Amino acid sequence: MKINVENWITKHMEEIIKSTQELVRIPSKQGEPSLGAPFGEDVTKAIEASLAIGKKYGMETRNMDGYIGLIDYGEGEEVLGIMCHVDVVPEGTGWKHPPYEAVIEDGILYGRGTLDDKGPAVSAIYALAAIKECGLKMKRKVRIMLGGNEESGWGCMKHYGEHEKMPDLAFSPDADYPLVNSEKGIAHATYACEYPSSISLKGGTAGNVICGKVEAELVGNFESISKIVEAFAEKTGFNCSVDKNGDKVGIRVIGVEGHASTPHVGKNALQGMLCLLREIELQPQDASIIAALNDALKMDMHGESVGIDSSDESGRTTMTPSIIDWNENGFNLTVDMRIPISVELNSVINKLNDAFGVTNVVHTSLQPGHFVSRDSELVSKLLEVYANRTGEYLEPLAIGGGTYARAVPNAVAFGCERPGVPALIHMPNESIRLEDIDFNTRMIADAIIALACEE
16 A cells, blocks of 8 residues: 555656645745734635645645644544644845745755745645545544744644644654754743934844844944945955945845754854944944944854853754844844753843843743653654665754644654755745655655554
8 A cells, every 4th residue: 555655646746846836936924914814815825725735635624714724634533743834934035046936947946935844734735645545544633734823923833722632643844854852942032222323223034034134324434434344244254235325324234044043054144233333433322232232142153152052962052133123212132042951941031131231121932842752652653764765774853943843742843854955944045856845745654654544
């Protein structure tokens, strides 16, 4: 029967790729809420487009008020959840191909969401369809969960938990192979400072994205500032520009976006701009506050300067300032932190509060870390599934990213980033190889067979 599943996937691979393209073409970043579309019309469209695939193959589907879509198949008292999401972070800049056109070039599909997490979601739906169409007997019901708010608040999962029982076991195809069984704690904090400022700063796209571009405007000598900016760009490698607008000088610093949990893969333009502004003559209060923020952040990636850097088996602390909004009335600054499981999250926030003494904390969001034993049925079977298909017997991983797995006690992240293959998640030119769409569909089918089908 497994051979039949393999053949079915091969026969439908062109359709699977086309469905992935169609879903990527929906710009499902968070939008204005409306009735039936709590995260915006495009997110609801993406949920409905995903459910349409399940309906096509005769599976039970349900749209839970625009929060999350469900596709069910199988039977049994226990439920295996496959937790995906169809929302995306904003596209940002610097794309080789338009981020929502789903262009295929040289065997690679480009677009926002191709890897995080629309591509894996489509693979999961077709993997379950293959098992249904081939008539495999089930011992557990399988529920594919298609969330609409994973990137900006998890309101989808909260809504699900208020109306449905969480799965008995689950995996989320939203991280790395072979498997992630340990996720660090996540903390987001937004700081505000109200005062009459003579500068403006704007940058960042989302709280969990490395700030890739910041634009500033200030009063000063254009020639003098131009020389400082030019020297800074040469010294640091940042892409910088300066222009004159009346009596104002505009400065732009461009870095490299990426996932906030991996600050080493990007180049943080917000930190760069603070370093640059410290070299420019500003009004005394602006200069004092810029200096304080620069002292706390520098170009650190692990919170070294504020005393929160630590490590354990789940990894090392990361700290990423991600959004700045600064005008004549003061500023708001958002910071993303990924914290080792053994560290108490509130202690980190308290240290950061002290370091940003010129500000007030106006919002915090804390998610404890997550761990599932390697000896559990879920972890051991999924590692075996990966080894059987690849011939590689690898150990489970620990990451700083946060997946839906942490919403279910007995859940892990399983794929879909392959070892050694670049993963441009939250970055320009996010993409997935067509061969990996094929691989992921087969791997998820293997996982369903191992965990939900009769032997």
